[in-house]
Amino acid sequence: MRQQLLSEGAKELSYEIREIVKKAELIRNLGKEIYWENIGDPIQKNHQLPEWIRQVIADLSLQNDTYSYCPSKGILETRKFLAAQTNQLGGVQITPDDICFFNGLGDAIAKVYQYITPTSRVIGPSPAYSTHSSAEAAHTGHEPLTYKLDPNNKWFPDIDDLYNKVKYNPNIVGILIINPDNPTGMVYPYETLKRIVEIAKEFKLFLICDEIYINITYNGAKAYSLAEVIDDVPGISMKGISKELPWPGARCGWMEYYNRDKDTDFNRFCQALDNAKMIEVCSTKLPQLAIPKILGDARFKAYRDETNRNIGRRSKIIADILRTVPQLTFNETFGAFYNTIIFREGTLKPGQQMHIADERVRQLVESWTSQDIPHDKRFVYYLLGAKGVCVVPISSFCSELQGFRVTLLEENEETLIKTFKAIRDGIVEYLAG
Numbered sequence: 001m002r003q004q005l006l007s008e009g010a011k012e013l014s015y016e017i018r019e020i021v022k023k024a025e026l027i028r029n030l031g032k033e034i035y036w037e038n039i040g041d042p043i044q045k046n047h048q049l050p051e052w053i054r055q056v057i058a059d060l061s062l063q064n065d066t067y068s069y070c071p072s073k074g075i076l077e078t079r080k081f082l083a084a085q086t087n088q089l090g091g092v093q094i095t096p097d098d099i100c101f102f103n104g105l106g107d108a109i110a111k112v113y114q115y116i117t118p119t120s121r122v123i124g125p126s127p128a129y130s131t132h133s134s135a136e137a138a139h140t141g142h143e144p145l146t147y148k149l150d151p152n153n154k155w156f157p158d159i160d161d162l163y164n165k166v167k168y169n170p171n172i173v174g175i176l177i178i179n180p181d182n183p184t185g186m187v188y189p190y191e192t193l194k195r196i197v198e199i200a201k202e203f204k205l206f207l208i209c210d211e212i213y214i215n216i217t218y219n220g221a222k223a224y225s226l227a228e229v230i231d232d233v234p235g236i237s238m239k240g241i242s243k244e245l246p247w248p249g250a251r252c253g254w255m256e257y258y259n260r261d262k263d264t265d266f267n268r269f270c271q272a273l274d275n276a277k278m279i280e281v282c283s284t285k286l287p288q289l290a291i292p293k294i295l296g297d298a299r300f301k302a303y304r305d306e307t308n309r310n311i312g313r314r315s316k317i318i319a320d321i322l323r324t325v326p327q328l329t330f331n332e333t334f335g336a337f338y339n340t341i342i343f344r345e346g347t348l349k350p351g352q353q354m355h356i357a358d359e360r361v362r363q364l365v366e367s368w369t370s371q372d373i374p375h376d377k378r379f380v381y382y383l384l385g386a387k388g389v390c391v392v393p394i395s396s397f398c399s400e401l402q403g404f405r406v407t408l409l410e411e412n413e414e415t416l417i418k419t420f421k422a423i424r425d426g427i428v429e430y431l432a433g
Contacts, residue, residue: 023368023381024390030360035389035419037406040182040337042246045409050303053245056293060286070285072278074101074254081292082239082254091228092258100274101283104251105212105240106131112208112236112255113139115272116173121145122208123165124176125157127183127340127397127405132176132210144398145172151329151342151401155186159195166203174206175199180213180223180335183397183405185315187221187335193229200233206266207235212253213336215244215304218312221334227258234259234266241287243337244304245294252287311337314408314416321420325427333408340394342403348375353433354386354426361385376402379430386429387422 020038028034036044043049060066073079079096087093102108113135116122122136126146133144147162149155166172175196179188200207209226217223226237240253260267277283294300315333322341323330329342356362365385369378374395383389383404394403406423410416 032388038390038392041248042409046411057290060289070282072282075288078288078291086227089228092230098257101254103283105238105253108253108255109135111273111276120173121171122174122176123172125149127394127399129182133398155184176208178210182336183338184340185333185336185338187223190224210238212240212243217335218308219334223335230258232259232262234263250287311408318420321424337408340405342401348402352430354382354429356385383426387426389422
């Protein structure tokens with residue numbers, strides 16, 4: 001090309017959650033059944049939406065005005081409904097103008113990092129959710145900047161690590177929180193959130209809180225919203241319906257801007273995000289119309305509570321199966337619907353294998369593992385080939401730790417138990433090899 005076409009930051013774009021599917025499909029094409037534990041799609045894992053929710057959506061689809069454009073920031077009545085929900089928490093107060101809709105949080109995340117100056121950084125948790133870490137790294141052309149989540153302390157953030165990195169890196173302008181957390185299933189304690197707010201206040205930073213799982217907690221846990229703890233610090237909460245309703249195919253998410261009147265620069269940033277959506281005209285209309293009718297229905301809370309209880313029960317089943325393996329660091333989860341399991345240091349070694357009966361599958365896995373790849377990715381490939389279980393290596397979540405992420409979504413309990421016993425047996429065999 002006449003000039004360099006691709007930006008330096010493009011090499012930071014990766015999404016192992018989807019990349020692993022390509023390899024799993026190659027194995028499936030050879031006749032092996034695959035158990036998908038790579039992606040958080042409740043519908044794919046046998047979740048059935050109540051008929052009344054589907055009826056609401058069906059009725060909306062029959063209305064002619066559903067098919068028109070909507071305001072660029074989103075339907076006003078829906079934004080009023082969401083602003084009222086946030087204001088009822090008793091923390092920071094917002095108006096409908098402080099809300100802007102996007103085509104899923106992936107769209108929102110991309111926009112946020114796109115309009116931050118290239119030399120400025122947002123520090124996020126590690127293990128990191130790939131959409132955030134890749135977008136942040138791509139915007140600046142450097143590796144992601146992270147603070148540690150500690151597997152030996154319930155995956156809680158290492159606040160000292162965060163503080164020191166913020167203190168000694170003046171390019172940091174924001175802190176990312178994912179609460180409840182993906183990929184660990186950790187729920188941030190109230191005191192930890194307040195400490196992060198204090199750090200942001202001390203160093204004049206803004207906060208981003210991905211709250212897509214904010215209403216998915218179980219086994220006695222409560223997740224505190226950013227709105228409840230932020231005080232007068234500028235911040236953005238990211239929310240959506242893909243996990244909570246769940247309606248992942250809707251691609252419907254929104255941002256809530258907090259305290260934009262407290263900082264002129266932050267207010268200009270929020271205005272730029274609104275303008276970016278205006279240039280695209282608007283986000284998808286049908287799910288916006290559905291939000292007040294579904295989330296505002298008295299039946300929704302009962303449905304969500306029952307769904308959360310079921311996730312909590314499955315988390316206990318998984319815990320009973322996997323925490324018996326002494327080579328693992330295992331934490332029970334209390335929010336979202338993932339668990340990150342870590343191999344203890346020195347456990348994974350070169351040359352370890354599982355028996356793969358199909359010669360074609362074995363050759364395929366060996367071709368992938370003959371390359372110089374992280375030890376946990378090698379394990380994941382062997383698990384895929386030997387047991388047909390598709391998980392995601394934690395080294396792909398911007399982490400130096402070695403392990404893998406699973407979901408808590410399989411609603412067929414017989415399949416759930418079979419899958420996680422296969423994972424357990426695969427680990428035992430692999431570590432003995």
